[in-house]
Amino acid sequence: MKNLRTHGKSTVVWLLMGLLILGLGGFGVTSFSGGSSEVGAVGETKVTADEYARALQSQINEYSRQTGQPLSMAQAETIGLPQAVQAQLFTGAALEEQARKIGVSVGDERVRQSILDAQAFQGPTGKFDRTAYREVLNRQQMTEAEFESTIRSDEARLLIQRAVIGGVVPPSPMVDLTTEWLLGTRDMAWVELTEDQLPSAPAAPDDETLTAWHEANADQFTSPEARKISYVWLTPEMLADDVQLDEQALRDAYDAEIEKYVQPERRLVSRLVFPSVDSARDAMASIEAGDASFEDYVTQRGLTTDDVDLGEVSEAELDAAGADIFALSEAGVVGPIDTALGPALFAMHAILEPVQVPFEEAREELRAEAAVDRAARMIDDRSSEFEDLLAGGATLEDMAGETAMELGQVDWIDDNAAEATGILGYEAFREMAATVAMDDFPELFQLDDGGVFALRLDEIIPPALIPFDEVRDEVEADWRAAEVHRQLLSLAEEKKVKITAAADPTPVPTAVTAPVSRIGMPDDAADDEETTTIAPAAPQLAWNTQSDIRRDGWIEQAPADILEHAFSMKEIGAVDIVDAQQRVFLVRLDAIHQADLEQEEALQVKEAVGARLGQSLQADLFDYYARAAQQNGGLRVDQAALSAINAQVH
Numbered sequence: 001m002k003n004l005r006t007h008g009k010s011t012v013v014w015l016l017m018g019l020l021i022l023g024l025g026g027f028g029v030t031s032f033s034g035g036s037s038e039v040g041a042v043g044e045t046k047v048t049a050d051e052y053a054r055a056l057q058s059q060i061n062e063y064s065r066q067t068g069q070p071l072s073m074a075q076a077e078t079i080g081l082p083q084a085v086q087a088q089l090f091t092g093a094a095l096e097e098q099a100r101k102i103g104v105s106v107g108d109e110r111v112r113q114s115i116l117d118a119q120a121f122q123g124p125t126g127k128f129d130r131t132a133y134r135e136v137l138n139r140q141q142m143t144e145a146e147f148e149s150t151i152r153s154d155e156a157r158l159l160i161q162r163a164v165i166g167g168v169v170p171p172s173p174m175v176d177l178t179t180e181w182l183l184g185t186r187d188m189a190w191v192e193l194t195e196d197q198l199p200s201a202p203a204a205p206d207d208e209t210l211t212a213w214h215e216a217n218a219d220q221f222t223s224p225e226a227r228k229i230s231y232v233w234l235t236p237e238m239l240a241d242d243v244q245l246d247e248q249a250l251r252d253a254y255d256a257e258i259e260k261y262v263q264p265e266r267r268l269v270s271r272l273v274f275p276s277v278d279s280a281r282d283a284m285a286s287i288e289a290g291d292a293s294f295e296d297y298v299t300q301r302g303l304t305t306d307d308v309d310l311g312e313v314s315e316a317e318l319d320a321a322g323a324d325i326f327a328l329s330e331a332g333v334v335g336p337i338d339t340a341l342g343p344a345l346f347a348m349h350a351i352l353e354p355v356q357v358p359f360e361e362a363r364e365e366l367r368a369e370a371a372v373d374r375a376a377r378m379i380d381d382r383s384s385e386f387e388d389l390l391a392g393g394a395t396l397e398d399m400a401g402e403t404a405m406e407l408g409q410v411d412w413i414d415d416n417a418a419e420a421t422g423i424l425g426y427e428a429f430r431e432m433a434a435t436v437a438m439d440d441f442p443e444l445f446q447l448d449d450g451g452v453f454a455l456r457l458d459e460i461i462p463p464a465l466i467p468f469d470e471v472r473d474e475v476e477a478d479w480r481a482a483e484v485h486r487q488l489l490s491l492a493e494e495k496k497v498k499i500t501a502a503a504d505p506t507p508v509p510t511a512v513t514a515p516v517s518r519i520g521m522p523d524d525a526a527d528d529e530e531t532t533t534i535a536p537a538a539p540q541l542a543w544n545t546q547s548d549i550r551r552d553g554w555i556e557q558a559p560a561d562i563l564e565h566a567f568s569m570k571e572i573g574a575v576d577i578v579d580a581q582q583r584v585f586l587v588r589l590d591a592i593h594q595a596d597l598e599q600e601e602a603l604q605v606k607e608a609v610g611a612r613l614g615q616s617l618q619a620d621l622f623d624y625y626a627r628a629a630q631q632n633g634g635l636r637v638d639q640a641a642l643s644a645i646n647a648q649v650h
Contacts, residue, residue, distance in 0.1 A: 039641040040090060043633040045097040047089045053645050054140075056085045060649070073649055082646055090637070094629035095157035101633075106155040114151050164625045170613035176597060178613065179606045183595035185550050188566040189543040189588040190558060190578075193488045193495075202483040205476065213479045214468045220478060221471050226461040227412040229433055232396045232405040233423055235451030236375035239404065263355035267325055269318065270308040270347040272298055273339065280336035280343040287333050287345075294333050294347040312352060321346050376450030383452055387444045396442055396456055405452075411461075429453055481582070488584040492577045495541070495586060499575050541586070548593060562587055 038046040059081055064071045076082060099105070115121060116128045120136060123129030137147055195201075205213075214221055272294065274280035286292045298308055315322035321344075324334045328348050335345035382403075389399060400407035410424060412433040423429050426447050432455060442454040468475065546555060551567045554560075561580035569576060569589040578585040595602055 037641065038638065039645065040086075040093075040635070040637040042090060042093040042630055042635050043097040043101075045093045045100065045633075047093050049641060049645055052085065052089060052642065053649060055089060056082060056645070056649055059085055073646060077646065082642070086637075086642065090630060090635065091626045092154075092157055094626055094633055094635070095160045096153050097633040098629050099153070099156035099160050104156050104159055106152055106159070110155055111148055111151050114155065115148070161622065165618040165622050168614060168618045168621055170610055170617055174613060175606055175610045178609045179597060179602060180595050182552075182605060182609070183550065183597075183602055185548040185593045185595070186566055186589065187545070187547045187591035187593070188549065188563075189545045189590055190555070190562050190566075191541045191543050191586050192558070193492050193584045193586065195484050195488070198484070198487050198491060202480055202487065205479055205483075210472065210475050210479060211468055213482075214471070214475045217478065218465050221466050221475065222463050223466055224413045225463050227433060227436075227457055228409070228459040228461065229412050229436070229455050230396050230407070230409050230458055231423060231429070231453055231455040232399045232403075232407050233429075233447070233451060233453035234379055234403070234405045235447065235449060236372040236379065237449075238406065238451075239375035239378060261355065261358075264314045264316075265326070265354045266312045266314050266352040267318075268349040268352065269310045269313050269325060270294070270298075270305065270349065271310055271321075271339070271344050272301070272303075272308050272347075273341045273344045274336065275342065277336055277338075277343045280345060284333070284335055284345055294345065297345070308347075318346075372450075379450055379452055383444060386452060386454075390442050390444060390454060396454060399454065405454075409458075423453065426451075426453075429455070485582055485584065489577065489579060492584050492586055496575050496577060499586075499588075503573055543588065545590070558585070559583065 037049040039049050039052050040047050056076075060071050060073075060076050063076070063081065071081075115133070121128055121133040123132055134144075137144060274283065283292070283297050287294060287297075295305065298305060315326045318325055320339065321334070321337045324337060325346055325348050328334065330351075331347075331349055333345055333347045336343040337346060386399070386403060386405070389402065394402070396407060399405050408423065410422075410433075412424075412430075414434060426449075428445055428447055432445060436455060436457045438457050438460070440457065442456050444452055444454050446452055544558075546553075549555070549563065551563065553563060555563055559580040561578055562585055565576060565578045566587055566589055569587070572589055572591060575586055575588045578587050597603075597606065
C-alpha cells in the first residue's frame with residue numbers, strides 16, 4: 001500500500017522522471033507496439049505494453065541506483081518487481097475506470113500547472129522549457145495531446161483516491177490503548193539462579209550415559225560439510241620484494257604525501273560564537289573568575305562539545321584567532337575574537353608538536369607502499385595472460401609451474417570465520433569457495449587488494465557424526481550444562497512455590513508439626529493429638545529491582561526475555577520462572593503503573609500513534625476499494641503479453 005500511496009501523491013513527477021530517464025539513457029526499451037497493444041485492462045481502461053515497459057524499466061533503474069549494482073530481469077523477477085509494477089498499473093487503471101464511470105475529471109488549468117511544476121521539463125533557469133517538453137515527448141513517441149490526456153487521467157485517479165481515504169481517522173480508544181501499551185511502566189524484580197546455589201554438583205556421568213547423550217544429540221556433534229578446494233593465487237605482497245623502484249620515484253611519492261610527513265605545530269581547539277561582543281565579554285569574565293567553564297556555556301546554548309570542536313588546526317587555519325591561541329603555553333580560553341561568524345571564544349585543549357619526518361626516515365615505508373602498488377599494476381597487466389592460460393585448458397598445477405602464481409589447498413566449511421588468515425581472509429575467495437561446483441572450470445577472479453586467484457573443487461565431504469572417542473570431552477561438557485540447567489529449573493520451581501506460599505495468608509499445612517504438651521490436661525484430651533502448622537519462610541534471594549521501566553527498556557546483564565515476561569504478568573506480587581538463553585531466572589511483578597495520557601510526552605506519542613494507525617486504516621480501506629474496483633470493473637490480464645515484455649526488458 002505504501003507504493004500505491006506514493007504513486008498517488010507523486011504520479012505526475014514519477015511518470016515524467018521515468019520518461020526523461022528512458023529518453024536519455026537508451027535502455028533497450030523504446031516501443032513495443034506503437035502504443036496500441038495492451039497487456040490488460042479494467043473495463044474500458046487499458047494498460048498498454050509501452051506503459052508497462054516504461055514503468056518496469058524505470059523501477060529496475062531506480063533499484064539499481066539505490067543498490068549501486070545493475071539489476072538483471074531475472075533478479076527483478078526473483079524479488080517480485082514485475083508483479084509490483086503490474087499491481088500498481090492495474091490499480092491505477094481501476095481508479096481511472098471508476099473516474100470515467102462517475103464522470104470525475106480535472107480542468108485544463110490543473111493539467112497545465114502539473115506540467116509546469118514537473119522538474120523534467122524545467123530549463124536552466126528552473127522554469128518550464130517548452131523545447132525540453134517537446135524533446136522528451138518526441139523521444140517517447142508521444143504527442144502533447146496524448147501526454148496531457150495521461151496527466152488528466154492521473155489527476156482524476158488522485159481525486160478518487162483522496163475521496164476514498166479522506167476523513168479516515170482511527171478510533172480514540174484504539175489510540176489511547178496503544179499509547180498506554182507503549183508508555184505504561186512496571187516495577188519488577190529479578191534474580192538469576194546459578195550453579196553455586198544447587199544443593200550439590202551434578203554427579204559425574206558414566207560412559208554409557210555420555211554415549212546415549214552423544215547419539216541423542218547427534219546434530220551437535222556432526223561435522224559440517226567440507227569442500228576440499230585447490231587454488232592458485234598471486235597478491236601484490238608476493239611480488240613486492242622483486243619490484244625495482246628508483247630513488248626519484250620514492251622522492252616523488254614522498255612529495256605527494258608531504259602533509260603526512262611534514263606538519264606544522266597544531267592545536268586542539270573549540271570555538272563558541274556569541275550573538276554580541278558584550279555577551280562574549282561577559283562569558284569570558286565569568287570563565288576567568290572561575291564562576292563557569294567554557295563547556296558550561298556550550299551546554300547553555302543547547303550544543304554539544306562535538307558541535308563546537310574544530311579538531312586539529314594550525315595557526316594559519318585559525319586566521320585572526322591564530323596568534324592568541326598559539327600564544328598559550330597550556331590549555332585555556334581566549335577571546336572574544338572577531339570571526340566571520342561573529343564574536344567568539346576559543347578553547348585550546350592540547351598542543352600537538354610539529355611533525356618532521358625526513359625522506360631518509362620515510363624511505364622504507366614509502367618503498368613498501370610503492371612496491372605493493374607497482375606489484376598490483378604488474379598483476380593487472382598479466383591478468384589477461386592468466387585468463388588465456390586457463391581458457392586454453394591449463395590446470396592449477398600448470399599455472400603454478402608456468403607463472404608466478406602459488407598453489408595451495410584448503411578445506412572450506414560454511415562457518416569459516418571472515419577474519420581467517422591467508423586466502424580465507426579474502427571475502428571474494430570465500431564467496432567463490434561456497435558456490436563453486438564440481439564441474440566448474442577454473443576461472444580467474446580478483447581480490448580486493450589487486451591480487452588474483454583461481455580455484456577448483458576437488459571433493460565434497462558430507463556431514464558425518466564425529467566418533468564419540470574424538471569428542472568425549474565436548475559431549476561431557478554439553479551433558480553437564482544440560483544437567484545443571486535441568487536442576488536449576490527444578491530449584492527455581494521449588495523457590496517459586498516457597499515464595500508463593502510465604503506470600504499467601506492462608507495456612508499451609510506442610511512445614512513443621514509440633515506436639516502439644518500433655519501436662520495439666522485430662523487423659524482423654526491428651527489422646528487428641530493436636531498440631532500447629534507453620535508456613536515455610538520465603539527463601540532469601542538477592543533480588544535486582546527495576547522501577548518505572550517501560551516495555552522497550554533495557555536491563556543490564558539480563559536478557560530481554562526478562563522484561564518481556566514481566567509485561568505479560570497480570571497479578572501484583574506474582575513470581576514466574578523465565579528460561580532464557582540457557583539461564584534461569586525468577587521474575588517478580590511488584591507494581592503496574594498506568595501512563596498519564598495528558599502529559600506532553602504522551603500527547604506527542606498519541607499524535608504519532610494516531611497518524612500511524614490512520615495510515616494503516618487508510619491503506620487497508622484503499623486496498624479493499626482497489627480490489628473491488630478491479631473486480632467490478634472487469635479485470636483482464638494478458639499474461640502472455642506481460643511475459644513477452646519481461647523477456648525484452650534489460
